[in-house]
Amino acid sequence: MHQFDLKNKTAVITGGAQGFGLDIAKKFLNSGSKVFIWDIDEKELLKATKDINNTNLNFNIVDVSNFDQVKKTVSEISSNNKIDILINNAGITGPTAELWNYNVKDWNSILDINLNGTFYCCKLIVPHMIKNNYGRIINIASVAGKDGNANASAYSSAKAGVIGLTKSLGKELAKYDIAVNAITPAGANTKLLDQMSKEHVQWMLSKVPRGRFLEIKELTSLVCWLASEENSFSTAAVFDISGGRSTY
Numbered sequence: 001m002h003q004f005d006l007k008n009k010t011a012v013i014t015g016g017a018q019g020f021g022l023d024i025a026k027k028f029l030n031s032g033s034k035v036f037i038w039d040i041d042e043k044e045l046l047k048a049t050k051d052i053n054n055t056n057l058n059f060n061i062v063d064v065s066n067f068d069q070v071k072k073t074v075s076e077i078s079s080n081n082k083i084d085i086l087i088n089n090a091g092i093t094g095p096t097a098e099l100w101n102y103n104v105k106d107w108n109s110i111l112d113i114n115l116n117g118t119f120y121c122c123k124l125i126v127p128h129m130i131k132n133n134y135g136r137i138i139n140i141a142s143v144a145g146k147d148g149n150a151n152a153s154a155y156s157s158a159k160a161g162v163i164g165l166t167k168s169l170g171k172e173l174a175k176y177d178i179a180v181n182a183i184t185p186a187g188a189n190t191k192l193l194d195q196m197s198k199e200h201v202q203w204m205l206s207k208v209p210r211g212r213f214l215e216i217k218e219l220t221s222l223v224c225w226l227a228s229e230e231n232s233f234s235t236a237a238v239f240d241i242s243g244g245r246s247t248y
């Protein structure tokens with residue numbers, strides 16, 4: 001497997017205790033990076049750090065939808081590290097329901113975690129990247145944000161917001177050696193799928209011309225290139241990894 005050089009880099013990966021984020025963390029560690037995983041799931045965080053057993057791995061219990069918690073953690077980490085890479089990956093889908101039946105509390109927390117969380121992390125980490133004239137930010141959006149999935153209006157709106165945020169911030173930072181990109185994956189077999197109805201997950205699969213779900217390691221490979229110095233030009237862009245579903 002091709003290795004990227006992430007030596008002497010420090011990465012923050014939100015929602016990294018399991019699923020996509022954990023696989024990205026493992027690959028970053030193997031590529032020489034120091035990694036901070038931020039997550040709310042203490043049990044999974046402890047399990048992940050025990051399994052990986054690497055002194056370059058650190059974790060923080062942080063709710064990305066809580067601005068004060070993100071602020072405190074950024075200030076702790078940045079006093080001893082430059083933050084070179086930010087992977088905004090923490091996310092929830094919320095339940096499957098039509099918009100007019102969508103619970104307001106669920107709607108707000110989906111927007112808070114997926115979109116506001118990405119805003120808070122970028123807002124607080126970008127000034128450090130500007131100071132160092134270096135940064136790679138990757139926002140994990142979804143095909144739902146491009147296509148708009150029926151029965152997932154909150155998630156689709158939040159991920160569409162993440163795509164808009166990426167395009168604006170990428171342009172604002174283009175004069176620095178800072179790249180901001182989004183990725184729009186199709187379904188992959190992680191715990192995230194448990195939040196939706198079985199019928200909705202089957203429907204997601206039926207939409208993929210490749211005829212299968214995305215494998216986690218396929219997403220990680222794309223993230224690694226975007227997070228490396230080798231991506232010195234692409235910014236404010238949306239990278240599709242949907243097996244042919246969203247061909248735009």
Ligand SMILES: NC(=O)c1ccc[n+]([C@@H]2O[C@H](COP(=O)([O-])OP(=O)(O)OC[C@H]3O[C@@H](n4cnc5c(N)ncnc54)[C@H](O)[C@@H]3O)[C@@H](O)[C@H]2O)c1
Pocket residue numbers: 014015016017018019020021038039040041044062063064065088089090091092093113117140141142143184185186187188189190191192193
């Ligand atoms: N798996 C898929 O089918 C799929 C498809 C497209 C996009 N995505 C996106 O990929 C990202 C990762 O998803 P995954 O499939 O690995 O899911 P996952 O459920 O396996 O992992 C998500 C992690 O985020 C953490 N998290 C949730 N809320 C948080 C918060 N407020 N603060 C900090 N951490 C929080 C969870 O504890 C969990 O460890 C998400 O943004 C998701 O929307 C996933």
